[in-house]
Amino acid sequence: MALYSITGAQLAFGHLALLDNADFSLEAGERVGLIGRNGAGKSSLLKIVAGITAPDDGLVARQAGLHTVYVQQEPEFDPEQSVFDAVALGLGESHVLLSEYDRTAEALSVAPEGAEHDALLARLNSLQSSLDAADAWQLKTRVETTIAQLGLDGHARVGALSGGMQKRVSLAQAWVAKPDVLLLDEPTNHLDFDAIRWLEELLIGYRGALLFITHDRSFLDRVATRIVELDRGRLLSYPGNFTQYQERKAEQLEIERVENAKFDKLLAQEEVWIRKGVEARRTRSVSRIERLKTMRNERAERREQQGNVRMDVAQAEKSGKIVAELTNVTKAYGGRTIVRDFSATLMRGDKVGLVGPNGVGKTTMLKLILGEITPDSGQIRVGTNLQVAYFDQMRAQLDPERSLLDTISPGSDWIEINGARKHVMSYLGDFLFSPERARSPVKSLSGGERNRLLLARLFARPANVLVLDEPTNDLDIPTLELLEELLEEYTGTVFLVSHDRTFLDNVVTSVIAAEGDGYWREYVGGFTDWQVQSERSAALAAQRAPVDDSPKESAAAPKRGTNRTVKLSYKEQRELDGLPERIAALENEQKDAAAKIEDGSIFVKDPAAGAALSERFEAIELELLEALERWEVLEAKQRGENA
Structure with missing residues (x-):
């Protein structure tokens, strides 16, 4: 039985239906990646599953006692809170007990003997019993362990953290809650590579159900067990990761294109027939006329795919070489x-x-x-x-009070792209902004729309x-x-x-x-x-490193990257300069060979060539290791290290 399901969901903002008779379910243990165009309604769906909002219509069912935690795209915290307290909020009532226990114990330590002291002692004993019953001491350890895993300082003030660190705090808060269903909206935003990899491993080992929104294709490939696409108001399900989704989606779109073309051709034929006039009236059948009406309605209700952004960079004169x-x-x-x-x-x-x-x-x-x-x-x-043209991730170049038109082309209705004049309305249309939207202020745009506007502004210069x-x-x-x-x-x-x-x-x-x-x-x-390359270099360096039990020698050993340099011979310098190109060529050859071997057709067409290709593939690996090792030796020598 599904943990959560929606049947026939309807949700609209203005004239646009974000959910149009959509169905969705989430099973235990699933990791579902939710994708779709900006503004399609993904965050709205996540909030419906979280119970924050409700659909306009449709049946929502969830298992009794289901514990769901929602982590929004931009975390919100009390800036004066400590990281420990912010993370521990995920524990719910147990966090309140722990905080009160700490405050009571502190007050008791300074209270004089008397009625107040006895009242505090009684309260402390009561809190301890409640915490024992809730096994909250173990929960405190869980908070501390999670904070350490994410590289956070439990004593730091949340308001002093960067956006990336605040994102980690919000993820830690959700994780300590151990929910049955975890909902994540753009979890990789503001995270660096190490944090993303840590999050991937964490979620792959997660035993609950996961529903997350992301545009990070590598993250989708590693984490998702199913892709759900919100497309023109419908929720379409694709088992597997993002790569598998791309293959199935391409097949589906081609089938849809062919079916639509057949439908449109038949509709055009029927429209010609109905307009033939008096001579055709005898041959008209009531059922055929009714079918034509139905087809007209179907065609009117068909929601076409949203168009793609059309981008072109305004190229300047060439820079120096x-x-x-x-x-x-x-x-x-x-x-x-x-x-x-x-x-x-x-x-x-x-x-x-x-x-x-x-x-x-x-x-x-x-x-x-x-x-x-x-x-x-x-x-x-x-x-x-x-x-130089800059794209600023903080979008500081955008004035929230100005209209989109003024942002792109202040004081003019025209811009010039590579020598061709273009009306600013048409240019904004290339970036999927309607004429009505073009006159709106920047502050009315979503995050994705602001990024599109910033790209439009960047490419216009x-x-x-x-x-x-x-x-x-x-x-x-x-x-x-x-x-x-x-x-x-x-x-x-x-x-x-x-x-x-x-x-x-x-x-x-x-x-x-x-x-x-x-x-x-x-x-x-x-x-x-x-x-x-960095992993190979590290592995080779570890293999070459001598085993040294002497603390004195180890402490005195020259450090990697010291400024002491040794001049290479002319031949060695030429060899070092040519190694990156040689390594790149070998890696490209290795990639091509791997693709041919994986395809397998070469072994059918020419078994001898296939065998030779397999031998060459093994030889390339050895050549790559030798080239990387030689590169390390020459660079170490140039830096003055003991190779």
Whole structure:
């Protein structure tokens, strides 16, 4: 029996039906990913399941005693509360008892002997009995363990935390409650890679039922056991993860297209028949006329798919070939080194992802690359003719009181995109804003709509360098995929800060990763390539590390990344410079070979070629390990380490 079900649900805002005779159920142990276009009504459905709101019509059924916890997209806390108290709120009544016990014990410790002391002692004994009965001492341990798992400080004030840390507090609060049904609205927003991975593992091991909204495709692939899509008011269910959903959805849309085309053709034929006039009246049948009326009604009620955003970047003149050259750059703030001895050359057309934990200094690194701040030591040479456009994740560039029209083109009805004039209404229509919406103030927009508006504003300005700080937050998946295509085709330079792993994989050509203590390193490829290379490097370093039981020698050993450098020979320098390209080529060859082996058709068409391909696949792995090890040896030598 389902834990929760909705049958024939209706929900409308204005003339738009968000739920149109929709059915939904949630079984025990399921992990359901809820997806759909921005504004489709996903958060509204989540609130209905949480019992916060109700549908306009339809039957809602839930099991008796079902404990449901809802974590909203933007957490709300008392800013003066401690992290421990905020997390412990998830315990409900037990938290109240624990808090009162602590207050009573504190008051008792300073109360003089007498009636007040005796009353406090009696109250403390009563509270202890209640806490024993509720097994609340174990709950206190659960709160402390959860706080530690999420890397939080239980004594910190919630109002002093960043958005990412407050998100962790809200997740911890939900987790300690041990609900039967857990509802999460955009749980990965503001979380860094480590926190997202931790959350994935946590939810995969969760025994209750999970319903969550996210546009993070990697998260959906790892966590979801079923995808439910809210499409034109209906809830469509697809067993499996997001990749499996994409395959089934493509098949379904093609079937729908063919059926609609057949229906429209038959309707057109019937409309011609009914209009033939007097000579056809004898052949008209009542049933045929009734069928035509029914078909007209069906066609009128058909809800077409929402159109896709149409994006085009206003390209500026080309920048210089070198965008930025950094040599031994170091930058510190308040005694903390953000960037330490970093060198890189970034060329026109590079698409660079900056990755690392929240607060590590990605924004500082970006400003150094673009020459907006001066390093404490080292040199930065910024390229010529740079025209930079920024996408700000905090949306500070948007004035909430201005209309969408004034935001895109203040004082003019026209904008120019790549030499072609376009009316601002038409341009906003490309980003799915209706004429009525275009005259509305920015403050009336949802988070996803504001991100779309910011993209529209960004792309309306000529630029040859795009700086995108978390552009994927709140964007629906079709818009994300279109943005990926646009950036892939963009001929300028892109700097991208994002925690969307799939987006990074599909867009960037290299990754600059924070490796701790102010050290950064550039890797060829996307997010997955960075993970593979860094894991291989760590494994090789561990294999080479000598076993040393001497504390003195270990303490005195030179640290990785010290500024002592050794000049490589000309031959070694040439070899080191060529290794990234060689590693990238080997990894591409490995990827192609793996795809052919997985496909299997080569073994049927040409068994000998298949056998040779299998041998080559094994050889590539050895060559990759040797190349990575040689890269580590040469880099260590250049830094002055004992290789």
